[in-house]
Amino acid sequence: MGFAYPRFEFRAPPELGARAPARHPVVVIGAGPVGLSLAIDLATRGRNVVVLDDDDTVSVGSRGLCYAKRTLEIWDRLGCAAPMVEKGVTWQVGKVFFGERQVYAFDLLPEGGHRFPAFINLQQYHLENFLVERARATAGVDLRFRNKVAGIAPRGDGVGLTVETPQGGYSIDAEWVVACDGARSPTRRALGLDFKGRVFEDRFLIADVRMTADFPTERWFWFEPPFHNGGSTLLHKQPDDIWRIDFQLGWGADPEAEKQPERVIPRIQRMLGPDAKFELDWVSVYTFQCRRLERFRHGRVLFAGDSAHQVSPFGARGANSGVQDADNLGWKLAAVLAGQAPETLLDSYDSERVEAADENILNSTRATDFITPKNEASRRLRDAVLELAADQPFARRLVNSGRLSLPTAYARSPLSSPDEGSFAGGVPAGAPARDAPLMREGKPAWLLDLLKDGFSALYFAGADTPPDAVTAIAALANDPTPIRAAVVSRVAQAGLPVPTAIDESGLAFERYDAAPGTVVLFRPDQHVAARSRHLDPAALRRARDRALGKTP
Amino acid sequence: MTKLRTTPAPGNPDDLYEALVDARRDLDEAQAAALDAKLVLLLANHIGDVDVVREAIALARKR
Numbered sequence: 199m200g201f202a203y204p205r206f207e208f209r210a211p212p213e214l215g216a217r218a219p220a221r222h223p224v225v226v227i228g229a230g231p232v233g234l235s236l237a238i239d240l241a242t243r244g245r246n247v248v249v250l251d252d253d254d255t256v257s258v259g260s261r262g263l264c265y266a267k268r269t270l271e272i273w274d275r276l277g278c279a280a281p282m283v284e285k286g287v288t289w290q291v292g293k294v295f296f297g298e299r300q301v302y303a304f305d306l307l308p309e310g311g312h313r314f315p316a317f318i319n320l321q322q323y324h325l326e327n328f329l330v331e332r333a334r335a336t337a338g339v340d341l342r343f344r345n346k347v348a349g350i351a352p353r354g355d356g357v358g359l360t361v362e363t364p365q366g367g368y369s370i371d372a373e374w375v376v377a378c379d380g381a382r383s384p385t386r387r388a389l390g391l392d393f394k395g396r397v398f399e400d401r402f403l404i405a406d407v408r409m410t411a412d413f414p415t416e417r418w419f420w421f422e423p424p425f426h427n428g429g430s431t432l433l434h435k436q437p438d439d440i441w442r443i444d445f446q447l448g449w450g451a452d453p454e455a456e457k458q459p460e461r462v463i464p465r466i467q468r469m470l471g472p473d474a475k476f477e478l479d480w481v482s483v484y485t486f487q488c489r490r491l492e493r494f495r496h497g498r499v500l501f502a503g504d505s506a507h508q509v510s511p512f513g514a515r516g517a518n519s520g521v522q523d524a525d526n527l528g529w530k531l532a533a534v535l536a537g538q539a540p541e542t543l544l545d546s547y548d549s550e551r552v553e554a555a556d557e558n559i560l561n562s563t564r565a566t567d568f569i570t571p572k573n574e575a576s577r578r579l580r581d582a583v584l585e586l587a588a589d590q591p592f593a594r595r596l597v598n599s600g601r602l603s604l605p606t607a608y609a610r611s612p613l614s615s616p617d618e619g620s621f622a623g624g625v626p627a628g629a630p631a632r633d634a635p636l637m638r639e640g641k642p643a644w645l646l647d648l649l650k651d652g653f654s655a656l657y658f659a660g661a662d663t664p665p666d667a668v669t670a671i672a673a674l675a676n677d678p679t680p681i682r683a684a685v686v687s688r689v690a691q692a693g694l695p696v697p698t699a700i701d702e703s704g705l706a707f708e709r710y711d712a713a714p715g716t717v718v719l720f721r722p723d724q725h726v727a728a729r730s731r732h733l734d735p736a737a738l739r740r741a742r743d744r745a746l747g748k749t750p
Numbered sequence: 751m752t753k754l755r756t757t758p759a760p761g762n763p764d765d766l767y768e769a770l771v772d773a774r775r776d777l778d779e780a781q782a783a784a785l786d787a788k789l790v791l792l793l794a795n796h797i798g799d800v801d802v803v804r805e806a807i808a809l810a811r812k813r
């Protein structure tokens with residue numbers, strides 16, 4: 199039984215037949231993982247959003263499959279991670295083989311005390327189904343399938359869009375447009391923007407096969423396996439007894455011929471052995487590129503996800519980084535729309551996410567260069583690494599079959615304030631929050647749950663916390679842009695006016711390099727804005743205003 | 751600032767050179783290239799400083 203693709207019905211939007219175009223605060227073009235995540239984020243922050251998508255179903259066939267811990271944390275904030283993790287296949291061990299030999303194994307999340315696993319595998323259609331369900335249950339998201347954007351006219355104070363539907367066209371006016379319309383982005387083309395980078399001269403056969411097999415739930419990657427002449431191969435488990443197999447075919451391969459079952463089936467049979475029973479679920483042949491737009495903000499039009507940047511899939515950075523774009527943009531756009539931040543805050547979306555895209559492109563390019571050496575000389579070096587890796591720990595670290603997606607710490611962010619006092623490690627400004635297990639009201643809880651509502655501050659308290667101090671930070675919740683404070687303490691604290699969590703394991707203190715008195719301010723996307731060794735409400739307000747892009 | 755040491759190292763230079771030559775005495779072109787690749791990786795890791803390695807690469811690429 200294959201996946202039953204839903205057909206989302208067309209509902210005539212109110213603009214059809216209207217005389218003047220309706221004006222909306224935000225229109226998102228594209229209901230892929232990025233557009234849907236952004237829409238849910240904006241609506242959760244109280245901003246109405248229209249999502250236009252030209253299709254009437256979820257992603258078809260084999261595409262994204264690995265979703266990283268940070269992305270799951272974002273979806274948890276958006277209220278939809280639990281069903282994904284439940285449906286998904288959780289894994290954290292990867293093995294690398296060279297020829298017949300295993301040369302390397304890695305554990306992606308060697309430390310405990312995180313709510314979410316390092317990675318889950320989940321077919322993109324399941325993922326999008328969960329996101330659509332969540333979007334539909336979120337007040338303020340107006341999700342319109344079979345609404346194709348056919349024209350875009352940016353102006354100084356907004357953007358005009360023309361939309362085609364099965365029942366005719368209409369115009370719509372938006373204060374802001376976010377183009378989440380994928381790698382082929384019609385918006386990018388309509389604006390005539392360059393999309394520069396590298397094409398990798400290689401082809402990959404991506405097959406999803408259905409079988410019951412008792413391989414462990416690990417990522418297996420082969421360089422030059424005996425069953426596949428010359429190329430690399432990847433095996434990965436997905437839900438519903440579906441396995442993802444990638445074969446590197448080389449640039450000379452004929453994509454049409456390679457897709458035919460009479461070619462694909464024997465190839466897989468050689469890999470799995472003559473007795474393996476399997477069915478093909480989906481087969482496609484891809485080439486990959488690494489490229490990005492020069493800028494992600496063009497006046498009132500912003501680009502997020504594949505429309506803004508593309509990477510090779512080694513490292514699972516496509517959707518993961520796109521959702522992290524949405525995470526970065528959502529709160530900023532919401533703050534601008536609410537009049538709490540100047541428009542220029544959106545320039546920091548550009549600078550922070552360009553930094554992230556460059557990091558992703560760099561990682562993905564390096565992995566691709568390792569997997570597909572560009573000439574004989576570099577192949578020799580690569581093979582030397584693989585041969586040494588069998589016995590030499592240093593060489594194992596050089597093996598690169600994809601450095602799996604980690605979130606970017608915005609090291610140069612204009613929104614970050616300098617440390618007050620000295621820190622040795624911990625989570626510096628610009629970096630994403632690190633989760634830790636806590637106890638609240640006698641029940642297990644997670645640190646990230648304290649950071650789900652706008653700006654938040656964690657006050658790491660000692661045994662004799664002065665109640666005045668806590669009263670002073672509690673008052674920050676009454677600001678026009680509130681900061682919601684919580685106390686984290688190693689010992690029980692009674693009667694404090696803010697949520698209080700107990701750090702029994704000490705992991706929260708350790709992960710933030712905290713001592714009694716340490717305060718950490720988080721942006722609404724859970725990245726650190728500022729940290730200090732002592733509590734100063736005025737400094738917290740200044741750091742918040744800086745994170746809102748207000749010049750002092 | 752250069753970090754790569756290019757002054758002669760202590761020890762017998764002929765011993766050093768002989769060790770490098772002996773290592774490839776019975777190797778063909780491809781085997782020797784594979785050997786050199788492994789040697790580079792081992793020694794670069796031993797040096798452990800990418801700036802030093804970059805300097806060495808720059809000198810080695812000079813014609």
Ligand SMILES: Cc1cc2nc3c(=O)[nH]c(=O)nc-3n(C[C@H](O)[C@H](O)[C@H](O)COP(=O)(O)OP(=O)(O)OC[C@H]3O[C@@H](n4cnc5c(N)ncnc54)[C@H](O)[C@@H]3O)c2cc1C
Nearest residue numbers: 228230231232252262263264347379380503504516517518
């Ligand atoms: C083989 C393969 C493996 C991958 N593996 C991974 C992985 O393991 N992990 C990972 O994170 N990523 C992976 N990716 C990448 C991932 O699939 C993409 O990065 C992701 O889908 C990008 O999401 P998006 O929302 O930006 O764009 P898309 O998913 O492409 O969505 C764009 C949407 O815009 C709509 N649209 C386009 N034009 C218009 C228009 N004119 N009007 C209205 N709507 C429009 C489209 O219908 C579509 O729904 C993989 C990709 C491939 C091909």
